[in-house]
Amino acid sequence: MDDEDLIQAAREGKEHAGPFLVSLYAPMLLGYARGLASDLGDSGCEQICEWAVERAVRRIDLYDPAKGDFAGWARSMLRYAALDYRRDNARLQNDVSLDIAEPDPQPSREIPSDITAALAEAVGQLSEPDQAILALREIEQLPSQTVAALLGISDAAVRQRHSRARKRLTQIAQNDERLTSFLTGGHA
Amino acid sequence: MSPEWTDNRFARDHELSQLHEALTGPSDVDSNDASDTGSDDGATALVSALNASMLTPTVQRYVTELLRGGESPTPAVRHKLVEAANRGLRNRRSNHAALPALLAFKRQEANMPVAELANALQVSAEEIYEMESGRLNARHIDAGRIAGWVRTVQADPAAAISALQRVLELSSTARSPQAAGRRRTGQLSDADQRLVNEVAALLGHEQP
Numbered sequence: 234m235d236d237e238d239l240i241q242a243a244r245e246g247k248e249h250a251g252p253f254l255v256s257l258y259a260p261m262l263l264g265y266a267r268g269l270a271s272d273l274g275d276s277g278c279e280q281i282c283e284w285a286v287e288r289a290v291r292r293i294d295l296y297d298p299a300k301g302d303f304a305g306w307a308r309s310m311l312r313y314a315a316l317d318y319r320r321d322n323a324r325l326q327n328d329v330s331l332d333i334a335e336p337d338p339q340p341s342r343e344i345p346s347d348i349t350a351a352l353a354e355a356v357g358q359l360s361e362p363d364q365a366i367l368a369l370r371e372i373e374q375l376p377s378q379t380v381a382a383l384l385g386i387s388d389a390a391v392r393q394r395h396s397r398a399r400k401r402l403t404q405i406a407q408n409d410e411r412l413t414s415f416l417t418g419g420h421a
Numbered sequence: 422m423s424p425e426w427t428d429n430r431f432a433r434d435h436e437l438s439q440l441h442e443a444l445t446g447p448s449d450v451d452s453n454d455a456s457d458t459g460s461d462d463g464a465t466a467l468v469s470a471l472n473a474s475m476l477t478p479t480v481q482r483y484v485t486e487l488l489r490g491g492e493s494p495t496p497a498v499r500h501k502l503v504e505a506a507n508r509g510l511r512n513r514r515s516n517h518a519a520l521p522a523l524l525a526f527k528r529q530e531a532n533m534p535v536a537e538l539a540n541a542l543q544v545s546a547e548e549i550y551e552m553e554s555g556r557l558n559a560r561h562i563d564a565g566r567i568a569g570w571v572r573t574v575q576a577d578p579a580a581a582i583s584a585l586q587r588v589l590e591l592s593s594t595a596r597s598p599q600a601a602g603r604r605r606t607g608q609l610s611d612a613d614q615r616l617v618n619e620v621a622a623l624l625g626h627e628q629p
Contacts, residue, residue: 246514251506255494259502264491279498283505290509301473304485344470352467353475362444364480371468373484383487384445394444399464406467416463 236303243293255286258307262286265308268379270315277318284314312374351411358405363398370395430486436479437486516580519588520567523581525553527574541573542566559588560612564619571624578624585620589613 239257243250262285266278273281289296289310296306344352356364369380370391377395381388406412431438473481494502515526528538539546544566551557552570559567571581589609609617 243510244513246510246517248507248510251510252503254506255499255502259494259499260491261489262491263494263498265488267492268488279501282498283501286502287505287509287512290506291512293509293513299474301481302485304489305473305481308488349470349472352470355467356471356475357477360443361440361477361480361483364476365440365444365483367468367471368473368476368480368484369487371471372473373488384441386445399468402467403464406463412467416466 240293240296240303243290251290254290258304259286261304262307262311265373266311266315268375268383269312269373270318271376271379273315273318281311281314281318284317285311288314308373345415347411348415351409351415352406355402355405355409355412359398359401362394363401366391366394366398367402430489434482434486437483440479440483516577518584519555519591520559520581520584521553521555521557521588523576523584524570524574527576528553531574533574538570538573542569555588558592559585560592560616564616564623567616567620568623571620578621578626581624582617582621582626586617589617 236257239250239253243254259282262282263278266273266282266285270278270281285307289307292310296303300306356367359367366380369375369383370377375383377391378388380395381391384391406416431441473484476484511526512530515523518526528535535546535549539549542549548557552559552562562570567585571578576584586609590613
């Protein structure tokens with residue numbers, strides 16, 4: 234059974250899809266959870282993996298292969314689960330009343346499609362090593378120490394490459410009117 | 422997540438191996454220039470909008486391979502993860518089920534005893550069992566009670582309306598003999614459609 238068949242089986246709610254999905258993706262998710270949220274400890278990492286697996290199956294209709302592989306999508310489910318876990322814990326620890334609005338740790342801004350297209354063009358002008366370091370640090374949101382351990386280089390080297398890649402992306406963006414307008418808040 | 426392990430994997434893929442070398446090679450390393458990345462607002466706005474589809478296929482593959490290994494779950498953890506996947510699958514099935522199965526699933530998901538639901542709806546526990554098992558015809562329950570039931574078990578109104586349509590269609594007696602054995606078309610009798618519309622209105626769900 235290949236990934237496509239498995240995802241289709243999960244979409245149809247077929248029972249055999251669950252154990253297969255776990256066999257294929259649980260090792261990756263557990264390792265990723267430890268890299269992303271090592272401060273949560275064993276039980277926290279296992280909990281967010283559970284939530285991520287359930288969420289990934291429940292929302293599998295939203296997975297679009299054109300936007301990346303299933304593993305990447307499953308990791309995005311884990312990032313949401315980690316956020317939920319941290320929010321829940323913060324509420325418990327701070328005894329915050331539930332009717333008080335809590336600031337989103339990562340305020341989301343609606344990105345217009347033309348900006349997304351312009352950004353994709355800008356990213357396309359970066360070298361693949363620059364893209365890779367941005368993917369690990371910004372999309373996967375892994376701490377620099379974790380990326381350093383993954384790549385087998387020093388933490389300082391990771392931060393240096395990351396900083397350079399961001400600067401290069403900003404320089405490329407400054408030559409694109411759509412992106413400069415977006416950055417200065419002038420995009421309609 | 423050990424680098425030795427990832428290096429072995431890349432040895433089998435020339436493109437990924439080249440990318441890995443370019444990313445980790447000593448020529449580009451200058452530990453004196455590890456500047457902080459947090460102060461550049463422009464870059465922060467840009468990178469927050471990044472997604473994997475913007476990367477080259479090689480970079481996408483590289484990231485996936487780099488993060489693939491992780492660690493094998495213990496039997497106990499694996500069991501919990503399979504249970505989590507199965508909860509997700511049950512949820513998916515309930516969203517494509519007829520109304521009795523959806524309502525039963527949502528009650529169980531909410532850990533609500535039958536007696537509690539019966540009390541909330543002012544009906545007997547037997548009536549709950551009859552409905553959830555599909556023995557009670559949904560046409561014999563008035564729209565207000567169906568809507569109350571949906572709200573009490575906190576089912577999604579849109580899923581509940583679809584599930585009601587499905588159960589009415591499946592139990593339709595108005596189909597012509599010519600239609601027997603054919604694929605169902607989703608056509609409901611006028612009375613059934615009225616019931617669906619009434620429930621939708623009570624749930625505040627506009628019918629398309």
